[in-house]
């Protein structure tokens with residue numbers, strides 16, 4: 001594409017959280033590779049580092065968030081606040097971009113994260129088509145529809161939210177796997193679900209998912225809505241992209257991995273938002289130590305309630321695991337999962353982490369915290385059967401047993417085989433003729449037709 005004239009521009013608006021910035025910038029790199037110019041409009045809060053993405057133009061808008069709003073653990077409320085505070089700044093920014101166009105019609109459309117729905121009214125008023133990018137899976141979207149119905153019927157809140165009862169519309173999901181978040185008050189959660197489900201006047205939806213894992217959900221969704229759904233994942237495998245980490249990646253762990261035997265290391269990370277307490281950390285630490293398996297553990301600053309990360313690790317633990325444990329604050333996760341030494345992933349099942357694990361054929365130990373993670377964990381363990389679900393209160397004995405089961409037992413071997421099979425299937429989806437390959441081609445034609 002280099003050297004050719006790029007005549008159309010797409011405005012991308014991520015939601016300012018790590019699990020949303022990564023896939024949006026990956027989408028930007030893909031669309032750039034297809035001949036489109038890209039402008040990323042982002043908030044000041046958690047603004048992505050533009051230096052790793054020289055082909056994309058970055059523009060910041062003021063969000064006027066207070067320190068209290070930023071530091072609150074309730075990110076659902078933060079999403080609502082961001083949508084209130086960003087609507088006018090975004091409208092001003094988009095108006096300016098329209099005035100500055102090299103030629104009328106240069107800007108083809110706005111693609112916004114489903115959590116950044118403040119974009120749609122401005123795009124509509126400026127007569128620009130808009131497209132929604134959903135960075136999670138389709139099944140969670142369908143389940144949220146069921147939640148809204150049950151709430152309207154007065155059946156939510158459930159008398160027992162931890163019930164093992166199967167949901168009638170979405171087996172094998174149980175009531176306890178539904179994507180609730182316990183940080184936000186119920187009204188706030190449902191307000192957000194309503195806002196996010198509202199497609200407004202947007203013309204299409206993009207998902208970072210693929211037929212090999214979600215074909216029936218994609219078909220179901222497509223039957224429910226009138227606008228096209230493009231499942232184009234796994235997007236991080238379509239074109240190479242530089243890191244968009246908000247925290248500094250500790251590359252030393254790669255050298256540590258180089259010294260480990262193939263498939264021996266369990267990689268542990270709970271993503272960018274989930275947090276835990278000191279008691280759980282102690283159970284996790286001793287479970288890992290007692291499994292005798294080497295491990296690479298991301299203990300993110302702020303991820304342990306009420307304490308700075310490393311100090312919260314139990315006494316004697318570091319000495320015990322000195323020669324077989326590596327602890328970092330943030331890792332180059334995609335590279336870690338692709339390393340031959342990594343044989344398992346203890347994960348919170350954020351959608352990006354799950355897709356990244358599938359793409360490397362790494363089986364998972366699922367420890368979901370909230371929202372879509374709970375749905376994904378159930379699918380990983382009971383539908384795609386490429387992982388084990390750690391349920392109940394975290395217990396060192398259970399963790400030790402599960403790590404062994406996944407990494408060394410016969411059951412783990414079968415799970416690993418399925419993970420390897422999914423890896424091949426995911427790659428086929430984006431290879432010429434594959435479902436995501438076709439979907440992406442259609443998406444690009446769709447955008448260029450505006």
Ligand code: UDX
Pocket residue numbers: 017018019020022135136245269270271272273274298329330331332333334349350351352353354356371372373
């Ligand atoms: C959030 C929600 O928690 C998740 O459920 C939702 O699907 C997306 O938004 P997050 O918790 O950050 O995301 O998890 P995830 O979706 O897995 O995204 C984390 C990203 O950070 C991944 O792309 C992962 O590769 C990256 N990461 C994580 C690193 O680069 N280094 C790390 O040490 C940990």
